[in-house]
Amino acid sequence: MPTVAANPDHETRTSEGVALGPVLADAEFDFIRHVVNENAGIVLGPNKRQLVQGRLARRLRELGLPSYEAYCAHVRESGPEELVDLINALTTNVTAFFRENHHFEALASYMIPEALKRNLDSRRLRIWSAGCSSGEEPYCLAMVLTEVMPPGIRWDTKILATDIDSEVIAFAQRGIYPLDRLEAVPQERLRRCFRKGVGANAGQALVQPDIARLITFRTLNLMQNWPVSGPFDVIFCRNVMIYFDQPTRERMVSRFAALLAPDGYLCLGHSESIHAGTAPFRLVGKTIYRKQGKGALEG
Ligand SMILES: C[S@@+](CC[C@H](N)C(=O)[O-])C[C@H]1O[C@@H](n2cnc3c(N)ncnc32)[C@H](O)[C@@H]1O
Structure with missing residues (x-):
């Protein structure tokens, strides 16, 4: 050797x-x-x-x-x-479709249904995937959204997907994935949300336009200004803050809080957490934090 x-x-x-x-x-x-x-x-x-x-x-x-x-x-x-x-x-860009799937289950079972009730007047729904890497996370958000949005009624629904790394954003924007990266996507979703390539494109799949059109991809450095329009109903910032030091994480969490709607949700990665009792967040599920509504904070 x-x-x-x-x-x-x-x-x-x-x-x-x-x-x-x-x-x-x-x-x-x-x-x-x-x-x-x-x-x-x-x-x-x-x-x-x-x-x-x-x-x-x-x-x-x-x-x-x-x-x-x-x-x-x-x-x-x-x-x-x-x-x-x-x-x-x-940057470390490790990601996967339906990584930490419990977040997507929670999204479908209560995060989006609650937002639909809360925003009945505005019919506006906003989700941010902050640190989205090569796009798997926001595409999963879009797949779930299309399953739970009520049919027939028009909602102004948008997913913002951002990352500091311009190369992963360019990749995500193309919406083309090798089939082996799609193994965690259930068959029904695969059929509905992707078009498999043929000929020279065999072995890859393209995200369908009705899924892709929900997402806006942008490069954004979380350390700088955030030119984004809240309030967001849900923010995913998973496996990003682990690379930051503690004061930076704390600053980031309060900036997310300011952009979340009351009763909106912040989802973190499996090894990330917010100190118990850090206003305005309450832990409501595995790495799922709810921003307490105005009444709850006053009470
Ligand atoms: C490990 S990936 C997480 C991807 C996805 N959220 C997930 O959990 O599967 C971390 C991402 O954070 C991004 N990142 C690191 N520092 C950042 C910063 N200052 N601003 C925005 N994104 C950042 C990296 O480029 C990388 O794509």
């Missing part, structure tokens, strides 16, 4: 002399961690050096840069432009 060693010309080589690419030294690692934390809120712990080096290796090759020192100089000089690629490379 060949061992791996760093050499002074900033390259990693195996004991057989095969070059594996430039090495990320302390100073450059610290710089990248700092820039990513400042701009995206993402905390990269000291144990993430290999991950950062691995993910940025391709970017160095694309730019034809020989070392991380040269790459960091490039980040400093090019400013916001390279920042987009740097952050795109370092």
Whole structure:
């Protein structure tokens, strides 16, 4: 088994002399961690050096840069432009159709029915998938919505789907998924909501227009301004805040609270939580928080 060693010309080589690419030294690692934390809120712990080096290796090759020192100089000089690629490379975009399915069950069984009652006058329904990655989450929201909306009555229904990573947003917007990523989608939904490709497109499926038209995809950095129009009836922000530090999470949760309708819901990822008693939220299900209505807060 060949061992791996760093050499002074900033390259990693195996004991057989095969070059594996430039090495990320302390100073450059610290710089990248700092820039990513400042701009995206993402905390990269000291144990993430290999991950950062691995993910940025391709970017160095694309730019034809020989070392991380040269790459960091490039980040400093090019400013916001390279920042987009740097952050795109370092986000973790793991997701799946009907991931943490209990949220979609709750959406169908009480979140949407309650909103339909509450908003009877305005006939307006808004859902936000914040940190939507490659689109699986908002497409699932749309599939469920089309099943539970009352037939025949027109509602102004919109799903906003945002992510900091411009590449995943571009992918999501295309609405084309390899069939193996659709295995968790029940057959009936698959038939109704996707069109399977044939010929050159075999092995993939396209989201049907009546599902896709419910969703607006946008790049949005949760660390910056949110040019969005609330109030939202439901916000999904799942498996996003785990990458942030505690003060950032707390700030984010209060910003979500401000944008939620009274009695609206915030769904978090399986390992995320809001401290018990953090106004105005009450835990009502597994990682499901209800924003207490005005009366409940006063009482
Ligand atoms: C692990 S994925 C979660 C996807 C989906 N919500 C789910 O649970 O399946 C986390 C997503 O958060 C996004 N993200 C990370 N930092 C962000 C930020 N500051 N603003 C917006 N999105 C961010 C990443 O780009 C990534 O796509």
